[in-house]
Amino acid sequence: MQIKECIVSAPGKAILHGEHAVVHGKVALAVSLNLRTYLRLQATSTSKVCINLPNINTFLSWDVTALKQLLPDSGAELGNVNELDAELVRMLRNFVGVSNGTLDTRSMAILAFLYIYLCVFAKSGELPSLTVSVWSELPTGAGLGSSAAYSVCLAAAMLSASGTIPSPLSDQENTARWGEVEMELINRWAFQGERIIHGNPSGVDNAVGTWGGILRYRSGKITALSRVPMLRILLTNTKVPRSTKVLVAGVKDKLNKFPFIINPVLESVDAVSCTCEQTLTEMASDTPTPEHYNVLEELIDINQHHLNVIGVGHTTLDTLCQVTLARGLHSKLTGAGGGGCGITLLRPETECSVVQNTIQDLRDCGYDCWETRIGAAGVQQHSPLAVKEEVLEVLARY
Numbered sequence: 001m002q003i004k005e006c007i008v009s010a011p012g013k014a015i016l017h018g019e020h021a022v023v024h025g026k027v028a029l030a031v032s033l034n035l036r037t038y039l040r041l042q043a044t045s046t047s048k049v050c051i052n053l054p055n056i057n058t059f060l061s062w063d064v065t066a067l068k069q070l071l072p073d074s075g076a077e078l079g080n081v082n083e084l085d086a087e088l089v090r091m092l093r094n095f096v097g098v099s100n101g102t103l104d105t106r107s108m109a110i111l112a113f114l115y116i117y118l119c120v121f122a123k124s125g126e127l128p129s130l131t132v133s134v135w136s137e138l139p140t141g142a143g144l145g146s147s148a149a150y151s152v153c154l155a156a157a158m159l160s161a162s163g164t165i166p167s168p169l170s171d172q173e174n175t176a177r178w179g180e181v182e183m184e185l186i187n188r189w190a191f192q193g194e195r196i197i198h199g200n201p202s203g204v205d206n207a208v209g210t211w212g213g214i215l216r217y218r219s220g221k222i223t224a225l226s227r228v229p230m231l232r233i234l235l236t237n238t239k240v241p242r243s244t245k246v247l248v249a250g251v252k253d254k255l256n257k258f259p260f261i262i263n264p265v266l267e268s269v270d271a272v273s274c275t276c277e278q279t280l281t282e283m284a285s286d287t288p289t290p291e292h293y294n295v296l297e298e299l300i301d302i303n304q305h306h307l308n309v310i311g312v313g314h315t316t317l318d319t320l321c322q323v324t325l326a327r328g329l330h331s332k333l334t335g336a337g338g339g340g341c342g343i344t345l346l347r348p349e350t351e352c353s354v355v356q357n358t359i360q361d362l363r364d365c366g367y368d369c370w371e372t373r374i375g376a377a378g379v380q381q382h383s384p385l386a387v388k389e390e391v392l393e394v395l396a397r398y
């Protein structure tokens with residue numbers, strides 16, 4: 001088989017409103033970030049499959065012959081793109097030696113890689129030897145969708161390398177995007193990767209990683225919001241580690257235990273997302289007014305309280321809210337919570353000195369804090385010429 005080498009990237013995301021509620025069929029609004037995960041796939045003649053994941057200090061390889069033994073004898077279809085093949089996941093767990101229910105970050109990343117590799121290449125008839133290296137600008141496990149960006153890159157690279165989807169790069173272009181049909185397929189395989197890492201993902205993160213921009217997401221229905229004002233957002237990483245899988249499972253337990261208490265909270269989060277969407281649409285079609293920003297701030301405060309009610313807050317996130325409020329700015333957690341990252345809305349009239357002082361206050365708390373640009377492009381393929389030198393250097397190191 002002729003393996004097509006490639007470099008792909010996908011963005012991280014911030015959820016404006018609707019995290020957790022979206023897992024239970026409610027609306028979420030999410031934006032892509034200008035922080036990306038990059039993956040380089042190279043063909044080799046070593047008869048080995050190698051994976052290099054420097055962000056999580058994981059470097060492994062397997063003989064292709066050993067991996068072939070995981071394929072069904074009968075030539076039966078392996079891993080349907082629309083559902084997770086539980087038997088294959090069980091075999092892979094045995095193969096890499098992890099127990100069911102493990103939360104070990106490395107194991108999840110490896111399982112997702114092997115699962116997508118086996119399913120995609122088994123369909124194309126042959127398991128090739130190759131080396132995959134992944135490097136991300138995103139903090140891992142901090143609420144900015146690193147797992148989804150990783151899964152989107154895995155899906156795009158393997159579908160492209162196997163020839164399942166064509167390369168979008170032309171001679172004149174150094175960076176290009178796939179068409180709708182290919183992106184749909186990338187998104188579906190990425191969702192299976194997210195399932196392995198998260199347990200029960202809503203699919204919003206991989207949708208943003210694939211399409212980029214600003215999306216409304218509900219039960220698999222993705223709507224791109226084309227008319228939105230340019231929002232200025234501060235991102236703060238409390239650096240408290242947490243696992244999306246554990247937090248999502250915790251909300252489910254609470255919902256099962258107190259359905260009449262938690263369901264109305266999730267309904268209210270849904271209404272917050274819808275009101276935010278309406279406000280953003282109004283702001284884009286008219287000149288944004290201070291009153292619009294007051295509404296956005298109130299929605300942030302309401303949602304942050306709701307997220308505390310459903311048990312995904314953290315004292316460091318409370319501190320983030322208090323510190324920014326002391327400077328007149330409103331914050332909420334973003335992603336799964338329990339630590340990780342929060343977002344702070346900046347108003348157009350917020351003075352530069354206020355932003356700088358807020359960033360310093362948050363850094364004094366031991367947090368990372370920076371202003372971000374939202375709405376970056378979704379999954380892309382790059383020629384080496386189009387990749388920043390420092391990223392290429394890390395990818396080429398292994």
Ligand SMILES: Nc1ncnc2c1ncn2[C@@H]1O[C@H](COP(=O)(O)OP(=O)(O)O)[C@@H](O)[C@H]1O
Nearest residue numbers: 055105109136140141142143144145146147244
């Ligand atoms: N660059 C990366 N390299 C390897 N694995 C990654 C990378 N980024 C994310 N992952 C996988 O995703 C997991 C983090 O996912 P998650 O808990 O959902 O946090 P988040 O998606 O908010 O960053 C990691 O433990 C790892 O398994």
Ligand SMILES: C[C@@](O)(CCOP(=O)(O)O)CC(=O)O
Nearest residue numbers: 019020143145201202335336
């Ligand atoms: C909590 C949730 O809504 C978002 C999780 O995002 P992250 O993995 O924390 O970046 C889960 C999901 O939508 O699958």
Ligand SMILES: [Mg+2]
Nearest residue numbers: 145147148244
């Ligand atoms: Mg995640």
